[in-house]
Amino acid sequence: xxxxxxxxxxxxxxxxxxxxxxxxxxxxxxxxxxxxxxxxxxxxxxxxxxxxxxxxxxxxxxxxxxxxxxxxxxxxxxxxxxxxxxxxxxxxxxxxxxxxxxxxxxxxxxxxxxxxxxxxxxxxxxxxxxxxxxxxxxxxxxxxxxxxxxxxxxxxxxxxxxxxxxxxxxxxxxxxxxxxxxxxxxxxxxxxxxxxxxxxxxxxxxxxxxxxxxxxxxxxxxxxxxxxxxxxxxxxxxxxxxxxxxxxxxxxxxxxxxxxxxxxxxxxxxxxxxxxxxxxxxxxxxxxxxxxxxxxxxxxxxxxxxxxxxxxxxxxxxxxxxxxxxxxxxxxxxxxxxxxxxxxxxxxxxxxxxxxxxxxxxxxxxxxxxxxxxxxxxxxxxxxxxxxxxxxxxxxxxxxxxxxxxxxxxxxxxxxxxxxxxxxxxxxxxxxxxxxxxxxxxxxxxxxxxxxxxxxxxxxxxxxxxxxxxxxxxxxxxxxxxxxxxxxxxxx
Amino acid sequence: xxxxxxxxxxxxxxxxxxxxxxxxxxxxxxxxxxxxxxxxxxxxxxxxxxxxxxxxxxxxxxxxxxxxxxxxxxxxxxxxxxxxxxxxxxxxxxxxxxxxxxxxxxxxxxxxxxxxxxxxxxxxxxxxxxxxxxxxxxxxxxxxxxxxxxxxxxxxxxxxxxxxxxxxxxxxxxxxxxxxxxxxxxxxxxxxxxxxxxxxx
Numbered sequence: 001x002x003x004x005x006x007x008x009x010x011x012x013x014x015x016x017x018x019x020x021x022x023x024x025x026x027x028x029x030x031x032x033x034x035x036x037x038x039x040x041x042x043x044x045x046x047x048x049x050x051x052x053x054x055x056x057x058x059x060x061x062x063x064x065x066x067x068x069x070x071x072x073x074x075x076x077x078x079x080x081x082x083x084x085x086x087x088x089x090x091x092x093x094x095x096x097x098x099x100x101x102x103x104x105x106x107x108x109x110x111x112x113x114x115x116x117x118x119x120x121x122x123x124x125x126x127x128x129x130x131x132x133x134x135x136x137x138x139x140x141x142x143x144x145x146x147x148x149x150x151x152x153x154x155x156x157x158x159x160x161x162x163x164x165x166x167x168x169x170x171x172x173x174x175x176x177x178x179x180x181x182x183x184x185x186x187x188x189x190x191x192x193x194x195x196x197x198x199x200x201x202x203x204x205x206x207x208x209x210x211x212x213x214x215x216x217x218x219x220x221x222x223x224x225x226x227x228x229x230x231x232x233x234x235x236x237x238x239x240x241x242x243x244x245x246x247x248x249x250x251x252x253x254x255x256x257x258x259x260x261x262x263x264x265x266x267x268x269x270x271x272x273x274x275x276x277x278x279x280x281x282x283x284x285x286x287x288x289x290x291x292x293x294x295x296x297x298x299x300x301x302x303x304x305x306x307x308x309x310x311x312x313x314x315x316x317x318x319x320x321x322x323x324x325x326x327x328x329x330x331x332x333x334x335x336x337x338x339x340x341x342x343x344x345x346x347x348x349x350x351x352x353x354x355x356x357x358x359x360x361x362x363x364x365x366x367x368x369x370x371x372x373x374x375x376x377x378x379x380x381x382x383x384x385x386x387x388x389x390x391x392x393x394x395x396x397x398x399x400x401x402x403x404x405x406x407x408x409x410x411x412x413x414x415x416x417x418x419x420x421x422x423x424x425x426x427x428x429x430x431x432x433x434x435x436x437x438x439x440x441x442x443x444x445x446x447x448x449x450x451x452x453x454x455x456x457x458x459x460x461x462x463x464x465x466x467x468x469x470x471x472x473x474x475x476x477x478x479x480x481x482x483x484x485x486x487x488x489x490x491x492x
Numbered sequence: 493x494x495x496x497x498x499x500x501x502x503x504x505x506x507x508x509x510x511x512x513x514x515x516x517x518x519x520x521x522x523x524x525x526x527x528x529x530x531x532x533x534x535x536x537x538x539x540x541x542x543x544x545x546x547x548x549x550x551x552x553x554x555x556x557x558x559x560x561x562x563x564x565x566x567x568x569x570x571x572x573x574x575x576x577x578x579x580x581x582x583x584x585x586x587x588x589x590x591x592x593x594x595x596x597x598x599x600x601x602x603x604x605x606x607x608x609x610x611x612x613x614x615x616x617x618x619x620x621x622x623x624x625x626x627x628x629x630x631x632x633x634x635x636x637x638x639x640x641x642x643x644x645x646x647x648x649x650x651x652x653x654x655x656x657x658x659x660x661x662x663x664x665x666x667x668x669x670x671x672x673x674x675x676x677x678x679x680x681x682x683x684x685x686x687x688x689x690x691x692x693x
């Protein structure tokens with residue numbers, strides 16, 4: 001039996017295998033680490049991410065490679081997104097170190113191991129070419145995130161946030177799974193490329209398929225956190241420890257972009273009309289509710305949560321406008337603008353939460369908007385960094401957020417959705433208010449706290465690099481933009 | 493006249509639907525869990541009808557044998573206050589009912605349409621002597637080895653997360669070390685203090 005079976009090539013999955021091995025090794029070594037600083041665990045975690053990056057670069061291939069019976073795909077998009085995920089997770093853990101150090105009730109060793117395993121989940125999602133592996137990757141990542149939110153055991157707020165996240169996340173996974181089973185029923189395959197091929201060559205049962213797509217889009221919307229499936233986002237962002245909020249808000253967005261691309265664009269592009277109309281509704285609602293409700297927030301983590309909702313809505317515009325009415329001329333432009341948007345959003349949000357963590361101390365979270373009053377008097381340099389981040393998120397020219405918004409809008413106009421472009425611009429203008437309010441607090445109000453900002457020099461250096469990158473990429477966005485376009489050109 | 497298989501199918505389905513309804517209507521949570529077990533059991537019967545004996549076995553062993561028994565223990569140990577759970581039921585009922593009915597109508601319109609009918613399909617005839625379990629095992633170790641390993645990692649994550657969330661450091665209980673007790677000497681326990689004699693007046 002199965003004599004014709006050929007063992008799959010492990011070569012394309014080398015980064016995943018390395019990461020899993022190292023995560024297990026770190027888990028065991030951490031048992032012997034007694035110091036609360038966990039230097040060994042931290043250094044090994046960073047080295048693992050570095051090693052993964054090296055392996056990904058070494059095994060990178062211009063061709064699209066499938067392995068494990070076509071369940072695993074290694075293309076340029078996967079390599080590009082994986083490298084960005086390593087970089088983001090590495091920076092995020094760097095920022096988190098002091099923060100979790102100052103809080104006694106966080107189990108330190110497990111924090112790094114769970115972060116690594118969540119990274120593995122994201123890599124599996126990014127490289128998934130099969131509904132099954134995509135779902136397993138998603139669950140792997142989500143389980144780690146639920147646990148990380150709940151890690152501060154003595155805090156009731158964290159436990160509540162984790163509970164909400166867990167229940168709504170499980171519901172979303174159920175929806176996604178149900179949608180996948182419907183699509184399996186309609187097409188007879190779980191393999192994403194096979195589904196696409198089947199839809200292209202055969203006429204399939206349309207009703208079952210659309211029924212499945214509705215559930216699929218609802219599940220994806222939950223994971224992306226767009227309206228009306230956004231309820232968990234503010235509570236989780238607010239309730240989780242800031243380091244975990246940063247973790248949730250950054251790298252998983254890249255993985256979410258990957259699964260949206262794999263499922264909707266690679267798998268269901270023939271049904272584009274069906275899912276596009278759904279995504280347009282989700283996108284407009286997210287931009288409206290995200291930007292309007294953010295104005296009423298007094299807590300900066302909650303405000304950034306609503307801002308995340310609106311940004312994800314904006315990003316969806318790029319995906320909507322790829323193929324309109326069977327016309328794929330602008331597809332590459334549209335998808336690469338969405339990719340560029342996600343990448344720059346992750347860069348900016350990492351800096352934002354990193355700065356909040358720098359300003360916090362043991363017993364003081366610095367997450368109220370009031371805490372930012374008069375920041376310029378306490379630390380002019382980091383007030384400037386925060387200003388860069390806020391202006392970039394608002395989409396003020398010449399920060400990177402402006403070019404991200406601009407390229408998405410260009411795609412929207414090219415696709416002929418003029419009304420959508422107008423709506424997006426108006427809602428972004430409304431959104432600029434609450435970002436600029438933070439800038440006003442920092443520069444024109446009297447400080448509530450007077451002590452200067454303190455932190456290790458290395459942390460300050462990395463944060464400064466991150467902040468300056470937000471500014472510099474705005475001046476020279478061309479390189480990253482063409483990189484995004486190139487990876488997608490090679491992968492689509 | 494229905495043949496034997498169809499009769500069994502309708503018999504099991506009727507029990508399944510009844511049990512599933514009782515799960516959500518039973519007032520006592522223990523009864524609800526017991527009915528859930530019954531519904532799993534009849535579902536396993538349906539699997540057998542489809543010649544998927546391995547899935548039926550797994551359903552009985554894993555779900556009924558392990559998961560549901562654990563669930564039953566939890567339900568019995570938790571002292572659920574039913575009145576508290578039912579609070580606000582009537583306040584939420586109108587809104588919930590409207591949304592529920594709307595969704596049922598919508599789904600009914602889609603599912604009841606001409607294109608969503610289940611076709612009559614035959615159970616594939618399998619030659620005698622082919623083991624379902626063996627085939628599944630072979631598939632898991634060959635084509636599906638990647639998701640199989642991923643599932644193992646998901647379980648590892650669950651273990652790490654469960655330990656991280658519940659383990660609160662080694663327990664510092666008071667206990668006596670027998671070896672130390674045997675080695676104890678009189679001078680460890682009794683200290684003779686010399687004091688100058690004081691005169692009584």
